[in-house]
Amino acid sequence: MLSFLQWILIYTLLESIILIMLIEISKQWVYKSNNSQKTSKRIYLMFLVGLLIYIVPQGLVLFPSKYSYSNPDTYSYVLSVEKSIPWDKMPTDPYYRGFPIYIIWGKSLSLVSALDAHSAFAVVHIISSLLIPILILTILRTVNPRVYTKQLFLLLYPLIPVTSIYLYNYMMIMIPQSIGVTFLLFLLALTFKHIKKIEEIIIYSIFILISLVHFGVIPVYILILLTASASLKILQVYSKQKFSTMLLILPLLVHIIYTVYVYNPAYVRGYIEYYIQLLIRLLTQPGEALGSITVTGTTGFTRSYPHINAFGPAIFLSLTLVGMYLTVRKLLQFNATLHSTVIVGALFLALGVSRWYFATWIPSGSIARYVNVYGFTLITIFNAYVLVQLVDRDFKYIKVVLVVLFTLGVVGAYLDPFTLTQGFSSNILINITKLLSENTTIKFVSSKNLYYIGPALSMIIQLYDKNTNIDLSYLSQTIEVTSKVFCSETIEILYRWEKRDIILLGRAEP
Numbered sequence: 001m002l003s004f005l006q007w008i009l010i011y012t013l014l015e016s017i018i019l020i021m022l023i024e025i026s027k028q029w030v031y032k033s034n035n036s037q038k039t040s041k042r043i044y045l046m047f048l049v050g051l052l053i054y055i056v057p058q059g060l061v062l063f064p065s066k067y068s069y070s071n072p073d074t075y076s077y078v079l080s081v082e083k084s085i086p087w088d089k090m091p092t093d094p095y096y097r098g099f100p101i102y103i104i105w106g107k108s109l110s111l112v113s114a115l116d117a118h119s120a121f122a123v124v125h126i127i128s129s130l131l132i133p134i135l136i137l138t139i140l141r142t143v144n145p146r147v148y149t150k151q152l153f154l155l156l157y158p159l160i161p162v163t164s165i166y167l168y169n170y171m172m173i174m175i176p177q178s179i180g181v182t183f184l185l186f187l188l189a190l191t192f193k194h195i196k197k198i199e200e201i202i203i204y205s206i207f208i209l210i211s212l213v214h215f216g217v218i219p220v221y222i223l224i225l226l227t228a229s230a231s232l233k234i235l236q237v238y239s240k241q242k243f244s245t246m247l248l249i250l251p252l253l254v255h256i257i258y259t260v261y262v263y264n265p266a267y268v269r270g271y272i273e274y275y276i277q278l279l280i281r282l283l284t285q286p287g288e289a290l291g292s293i294t295v296t297g298t299t300g301f302t303r304s305y306p307h308i309n310a311f312g313p314a315i316f317l318s319l320t321l322v323g324m325y326l327t328v329r330k331l332l333q334f335n336a337t338l339h340s341t342v343i344v345g346a347l348f349l350a351l352g353v354s355r356w357y358f359a360t361w362i363p364s365g366s367i368a369r370y371v372n373v374y375g376f377t378l379i380t381i382f383n384a385y386v387l388v389q390l391v392d393r394d395f396k397y398i399k400v401v402l403v404v405l406f407t408l409g410v411v412g413a414y415l416d417p418f419t420l421t422q423g424f425s426s427n428i429l430i431n432i433t434k435l436l437s438e439n440t441t442i443k444f445v446s447s448k449n450l451y452y453i454g455p456a457l458s459m460i461i462q463l464y465d466k467n468t469n470i471d472l473s474y475l476s477q478t479i480e481v482t483s484k485v486f487c488s489e490t491i492e493i494l495y496r497w498e499k500r501d502i503i504l505l506g507r508a509e510p
Contacts, residue, residue, distance in 0.1 A: 004306040005357075011314030015405055016321040019390070019398070023322070023331070026395035047154035051133065054158040057414065058129055061172050062122040067426035072455040074121075074174045079459045081106045081117035091458075098262035101213045102176040121174045128182040129171050132377075133158040135185035136384050142192045143337050144385075152399055153391045156406050157384045160319070163312040163409040165416050167376035170369065172420070177370070180214030181377050187211060187221050188381075191247055192337050208251045218255040220344070220374045222248055228340035274367050278351045278359055303417060312413030315405045320346075320379055323386035332389055342382035348375030426460070433460045436468050443471045 002010075069075060073092070080090045080103050090097050110120040136157070140147045162168045171178055190204050211217040225248060259268060303309050320342060326332035327339070352372035355362055390398055413419055442457065444450040458470045 007307050007310035008313045011310050012317045015314055015318040019322050020325055022398045026393045043151050046151040050155040050158040058172050061420050066118045070421040071173045071175050075455040075459040078117045094262045128179050131182050135189055136381055138189045147388050150391050157387050159410050160380050160383050162413050163316040164376045165312045165413050165419055169419050170373050176214040180217045183211045184217050208254050212258055216370055218251045224340050224344050227343050228336040231336045274362050278354050282354050309412045309416040311408040315409035319383040319386045338385050341378040345375045345378030429456055429460045433464050436466055438467045441469045441471055
């Protein structure tokens with residue numbers, strides 16, 4: 001039985017070969033774009049259909065999932081807004097307490113619209129997610145004014161993040177990084193537009209401050225600018241796009257000052273060392289990476305139909321490979337800014353995949369997410385540009401194949417269990433909370449359950465004003481605690497989790 005990664009590799013190669021063959025056949029039929037082409041109502045309709053396919057599933061996941069989140073951090077943000085907790089006492093990472101932009105947005109919208117915290121954050125994320133395809137189109141038009149809007153392109157390009165599966169999943173998780181993706185695109189759009197006027201500089205400065213919403217936004221932005229500048233110098237390519245020193249120094253100073261303010265430098269240094277170790281291991285032991293792909297069997301997230309789900313990432317990666325092919329063959333004009341996104345994006349994905357598949361000895365699994373989300377976002381920009389070039393060719397077979405591949409990709413992505421994940425049923429946790437007596441201490445029998453169930457149960461306990469303590473330690477499953485189990489039957493209804501995953505210590509019910 002082939003693994004999910006192996007199916008992705010097979011489909012990616014096949015789809016890339018098909019598209020490249022069609023490109024070679026269609027070279028004599030290149031359609032010359034016309035910037036004066038009138039925008040018809042049908043074009044707007046195609047764009048609307050693409051956006052609906054892209055955004056509707058997000059709304060169907062976000063709004064009904066009240067108090068049921070796949071990421072433990074979300075519970076802390078919702079609780080902070082619901083209970084109006086002061087900044088310095090918020091149960092969040094220090095980075096989000098010093099200047100809690102994300103929580104401020106949720107709280108402000110909640111006050112203005114009278115929505116509860118969950119709904120307010122859901123609205124913020126829907127708006128942020130809708131801005132992503134709009135900003136990508138803005139970036140494409142900024143770096144290359146010849147990019148125009150054809151009907152098929154407007155229908156398909158909003159679906160590129162969907163086919164990545166990974167990026168699309170995290171766009172539906174209510175955490176600051178999901179919002180950070182949008183502000184990274186804002187910064188890139190402003191930068192590529194040539195910031196010259198005083199009002200543009202003011203707007204840019206405001207966005208730099210807002211970009212502190214997530215730790216990774218400014219470092220990723222700076223890395224893209226450095227990569228683009230280095231590419232121009234190394235290849236000795238002339239370009240009108242020159243990056244001002246201010247575009248590097250100002251965000252770097254803001255980021256360093258704020259990080260030093262909220263963090264102990266030793267804490268940040270530890271994460272930097274993880275990435276350095278990943279990079280060294282990736283360069284010195286590439287055989288381990290290949291080994292994780294060639295091993296037959298199930299790896300990573302469990303999928304019932306990996307051969308179907310693999311169609312999503314396959315079309316995503318195929319566009320990247322085809323883009324590289326077009327660049328090498330000089331059929332795609334080199335653009336330092338766009339190619340810097342795919343270079344940095346590929347590096348990030350290499351680091352993220354390394355952590356998940358053969359550098360599992362690194363204790364923090366979150367460092368894979370930190371780079372993977374930005375990596376897929378950056379490659380999405382490049383893939384959209386490649387899609388423009390493919391649709392630009394007046395050769396119907398390319399368009400037919402693209403429609404078929406995207407249809408398979410989107411269906412495979414939506415059927416993937418990773419795409420539409422949710423947390424625990426809030427009703428189950430609410431019922432457990434109601435059954436708790438006062439002065440009860442809750443312990444967990446494993447660190448995994450403490451990490452995933454603890455924040456959810458803690459939030460609901462505080463929302464119901466229960467005098468209950470969540471113990472930050474956990475017990476060994478070998479410990480006999482039968483006499484201290486409180487309402488053990490409630491433990492059994494925690495679906496997907498074994499009995500005794502939670503131990504409620506306190507007054508035993510008769």
